[in-house]
Amino acid sequence: xxxxxxxxxxxxxxxxxxxxxxxxxxxxxxxxxxxxxxxxxxxxxxxxxxxxxxxxxxxxxxxxxxxxxxxxxxxxxxxxxxxxxxxxxxxxxxxxxxxxxxxxxxxxxxxxx
Amino acid sequence: xxxxxxxxxxxxxxxxxxxxxxxxxxxxxxxxxxxxxxxxxxxxxxxxxxxxxxxxxxxxxxxxxxxxxxxxxxxxxxxxxxxxxxxxxxxxxxxxxxxxxxxxxxxxxxxxxx
Numbered sequence: 036x037x038x039x040x041x042x043x044x045x046x047x048x049x050x051x052x053x054x055x056x057x058x059x060x061x062x063x064x065x066x067x068x069x070x071x072x073x074x075x076x077x078x079x080x081x082x083x084x085x086x087x088x089x090x091x092x093x094x095x096x097x098x099x100x101x102x103x104x105x106x107x108x109x110x111x112x113x114x115x116x117x118x119x120x121x122x123x124x125x126x127x128x129x130x131x132x133x134x135x136x137x138x139x140x141x142x143x144x145x146x147x148x
Numbered sequence: 149x150x151x152x153x154x155x156x157x158x159x160x161x162x163x164x165x166x167x168x169x170x171x172x173x174x175x176x177x178x179x180x181x182x183x184x185x186x187x188x189x190x191x192x193x194x195x196x197x198x199x200x201x202x203x204x205x206x207x208x209x210x211x212x213x214x215x216x217x218x219x220x221x222x223x224x225x226x227x228x229x230x231x232x233x234x235x236x237x238x239x240x241x242x243x244x245x246x247x248x249x250x251x252x253x254x255x256x257x258x259x260x261x262x
Contacts (some may be wrong), residue, residue: 069250071253076255077255077256078152078154078239078253078254078255078256079191079239079241079253080253081250081251081252084250125190125191127191133204134179134196134198134203134204134246135181135193135196135204135206136183136191136193137193138190138191138192139190140189140190141190141191
């Protein structure tokens with residue numbers, strides 16, 4: 036069965052600093068990987084996804100993530116944090132042979148002025 | 149941009165009561181889903197629905213739960229006899245092509261069972 040692990044339930048960065056949110060997956064086959072963001076009192080919004088092809092994936096709001104098969108990782112980065120990036124971020128993977136997403140436990144990002 | 153609409157945004161119900169959560173998926177989408185998120189925990193899959201029937205369900209989705217697409221536009225989740233542990237945020241989602249390309253979530257219904 037697939038799973039995702041998000042290291043760090045809380046991450047704090049200063050405004051303008053690099054954002055790095057970690058996600059590792061376990062899968063016996065190349066997975067489809069996703070990052071979702073949840074702003075306070077809102078639903079889940081798709082940031083970016085990796086399905087096939089280029090391993091560096093660019094998403095909305097300046098975020099990107101790189102699929103590294105050798106490290107079984109799909110870390111989310113943004114060069115310069117903005118106050119509006121404060122939210123909960125979820126990494127997710129498709130369950131093998133299924134049509135649904137398995138989510139990580141989430142990382143709450145705080146941006147310090 | 150098309151949205152998935154969920155109503156109500158917050159529902160309070162007494163333990164043992166039936167509750168129906170409402171969702172209006174994006175109009176040309178074919179795949180529909182319910183997920184839930186217990187406060188402070190991760191988002192969990194409940195059920196997927198395609199071609200007017202359940203295609204997959206998780207262990208959480210027991211006999212107390214049911215889904216329906218009553219009129220071609222709404223997609224409802226019914227909990228027959230609510231328990232305290234059903235208190236959670238419930239998210240509806242829809243997709244045109246299935247999960248491979250991600251799907252669009254609604255803003256959720258916070259269910260509080262008292």
